[in-house]
Amino acid sequence: MTEIRKISEVNDIHWLGFFAALLAAPALLASVLIGPLWLLDLVYHSQDLRSFMGILSVLSVIGATLYFCIGTPVLIYHLRRHAPQVGRIVGLSLVSLLWMLPIGAAFSIAIFEPGPIMFAAISMGFGLIGAPPLAALFTLVYLRFVRL
Structure with a gap:
C-alpha cells in the first residue's frame, strides 16, 4: 500500500511588505487609540487621563512584545502555507492567544503563586480586544505591499 502525498505548495x-506591515500595524493602532487621548490631555490637562x-x-x-515574539513566527508559518486573508489571520491571532493560559498555569504551579496565571488571564483578556x-x-x- 503506497500512499501518494501531495507536496504542499510553499508561498x-x-x-x-511583511516587515513594514509588522511595524506599521501596531503604530497605526496605537495612533488611533492613544492619539485622541493625547489630544484630550493637551486640551484639558486632566490627571485622570494621564494615568489612563x-x-x-x-x-x-x-x-507589542507578545505580538512580535509570538506573532512573527506564527505569521511567517501561516503566510508560507496560505494566502493572506483578513478573516483567517484575525482568527489565527485569537487562537494564538490560547497558549498564554497553560504557560501561566505552569508557572503558577511551579512557584506556588497565583500571579502568573492572573497575569496570563488579564493579558489574554486585553489581547482578545x-x-x-x-x-x-x-x-x-x-x-x-503584495499588490504593488
Missing part, C-alpha cells in the same frame, strides 16, 4: 513572502494613558501605554508595550484589529491592520498593510 513566497513579500519580506519588505499610562496604563494603556504599559498594556500596549506588553501587547487588541489582537483582532492588529491582525486586520497587519493583513491590510501586507496586502497593499
Whole structure:
C-alpha cells in the first residue's frame, strides 16, 4: 500500500511588505487609540487621563512584545502555507492567544503563586480586544505591499 502525498505548495513572502506591515500595524493602532487621548490631555490637562494613558501605554508595550515574539513566527508559518486573508489571520491571532493560559498555569504551579496565571488571564483578556484589529491592520498593510 503506497500512499501518494501531495507536496504542499510553499508561498513566497513579500519580506519588505511583511516587515513594514509588522511595524506599521501596531503604530497605526496605537495612533488611533492613544492619539485622541493625547489630544484630550493637551486640551484639558486632566490627571485622570494621564494615568489612563499610562496604563494603556504599559498594556500596549506588553501587547507589542507578545505580538512580535509570538506573532512573527506564527505569521511567517501561516503566510508560507496560505494566502493572506483578513478573516483567517484575525482568527489565527485569537487562537494564538490560547497558549498564554497553560504557560501561566505552569508557572503558577511551579512557584506556588497565583500571579502568573492572573497575569496570563488579564493579558489574554486585553489581547482578545487588541489582537483582532492588529491582525486586520497587519493583513491590510501586507496586502497593499503584495499588490504593488
